[in-house]
Amino acid sequence: MSDGIRLGLFYTIIRPEEKAILAAAEARGIPVVRLDDGVVTFGLDAPPDLPNVVLNRSVSHTRSVYAVRCFAHYGVPTVNSPSVVELAGDKILCSLRLAERRVPTPRTVVALSPEAAMRAIEQVGYPAVLKPAVGSWGRLMAKVDNAEDALQILEHKSALSSPIHSVFYVQEYIPKPDRDLRVLVVGDTVVAGMYRRSAEWRTNAARGGSVEAAPLSNELVDLSLRAAEAVGGGVLAVDLMESPDGLVVHEVNPTPEFKALTAATGVDIAGRIVEYTVGVARR
């Protein structure tokens, strides 16, 4: 399958997902060039021996944004593309795009100071959810039940030094069942979907919720493909919630984890990602 194609794996650490990707590439006879995001340097001229395509698996949004731009500068396509990484990796930009493409998404208000954030929370109404604009795994998310909570949380966030904490992404709290949905889209295909359950309001698998395969209804497939297409397409995990008014997309993740999804569905997700990535190199 290689046809002389060498796949670059740009990574931070080797988790079960990256290990599965390395194994899937080896099984298909595709040589992999390992590119550690803490080691690689990027000059203005293309270095020799570049791979034909780079699969971005860096867990750092910042490193991902600059690295895929550099690879594009060298003429090396990446999965995902620079614009997708920038857009889907930033919850604010992603929400704007979903709204522009009329993909149902929770009501969202952005604020750029703690004072404005208080007004944003009041506009969204209680309970509201406060999320960091970048990063995930459910960290630094807060459910705000009343004005007292809001004041305390905003005070804490204001005390954090990073400028990203003075950008406030406020979303309506969706009264959903004790589960949400994750759907993996590869190119123009929905590859697998699962429910993530948790007694806690955050259902991220990284936080220890349980998972099970979800039936891929026409509505789920259609909405997931629309969400993936809205941000530019590629390898994307679409997270959805079952609101009283139907499915809503709350996140589109450009560097998805898929260990739990593989276990829940039995789908060879690493293999599908490798095959898609090689296909991008051939375009």
Add this chain to the structure above:
Amino acid sequence: MTNCPECDASVENRGMVLGEVFPCPDCGTELEVLANAPFAVQPAPKEAEDWGE
């Protein structure tokens, strides 16, 4: 076989690949495989604010 840099416990290479992250069986510290021959590990990179999916 090598030792955990945090607790000095013996750590065995059970088919791990370069760069793989795993918890020390004794102290739970996340370790990263630095080399396979000879087997060497270091504390895994600390999670940063912009880490995620």
